[in-house]
Amino acid sequence: MITTAGLDATLGVPPDPAAGGAATDDALVAAVATADRAALELLYRRHAPWLAGRLAARTSSRDLAEEALQDTFVAVWRSARGYHGTGDVPAWLWGIARRRLASLARRQRPGLLSLDAVAEPPDPAATPEEAALGQDASTRIRLAISHLPAEQRAAITAVVYQGQTIERAARAAAVPEGTLKSRLHRARLHLRKELGP
Numbered sequence: 001m002i003t004t005a006g007l008d009a010t011l012g013v014p015p016d017p018a019a020g021g022a023a024t025d026d027a028l029v030a031a032v033a034t035a036d037r038a039a040l041e042l043l044y045r046r047h048a049p050w051l052a053g054r055l056a057a058r059t060s061s062r063d064l065a066e067e068a069l070q071d072t073f074v075a076v077w078r079s080a081r082g083y084h085g086t087g088d089v090p091a092w093l094w095g096i097a098r099r100r101l102a103s104l105a106r107r108q109r110p111g112l113l114s115l116d117a118v119a120e121p122p123d124p125a126a127t128p129e130e131a132a133l134g135q136d137a138s139t140r141i142r143l144a145i146s147h148l149p150a151e152q153r154a155a156i157t158a159v160v161y162q163g164q165t166i167e168r169a170a171r172a173a174a175v176p177e178g179t180l181k182s183r184l185h186r187a188r189l190h191l192r193k194e195l196g197p
Contacts, residue, residue, distance in 0.1 A: 155180055
């Protein structure tokens with residue numbers, strides 16, 4: 001029997017925080033920040049299915065998607081104190097998951113320059129040489145983004161940098177979701193052309 005939650009997870013739709021579960025996502029993240037393992041487990045059970053679906057849709061490697069999912073919740077455990085409730089928890093989780101997947105993909109295919117690298121935070125364990133190379137790629141991407149038309153730049157900023165969903169970013173820009181998707185598509189084409197293969 002297919003449940004609504006199961007269908008939502010299959011389609012990559014984040015769960016509705018109001019639809020079940022005693023604790024809100026914000027409360028769970030606050031509890032994780034105090035090293036509450038039970039809160040992390042509940043957050044994982046609530047969000048891992050749809051995150052796994054979205055990650056799997058972005059890569060052909062099941063192992064890579066699974067590793068990115070696990071890394072996401074390790075990052076949540078380590079950085080929950082840094083979440084200040086300024087955005088939706090699902091968008092925050094998706095931003096972390098997307099960056100983890102991009103980072104893992106780059107390690108598998110050195111030299112790959114991805115738009116997702118824009119939002120990748122610096123690795124504190126990186127050597128100075130690795131940090132400099134990462135900054136160079138990041139600088140190139142940021143420069144290319146600065147050349148985009150304003151509406152495309154705003155779309156990339158909302159979705160890539162801030163980790164907003166298409167729906168939320170479209171609402172904030174007061175445009176239909178299709179328009180925002182078109183702006184993102186055109187921005188990506190422009191960036192691929194400017195940054196090269």
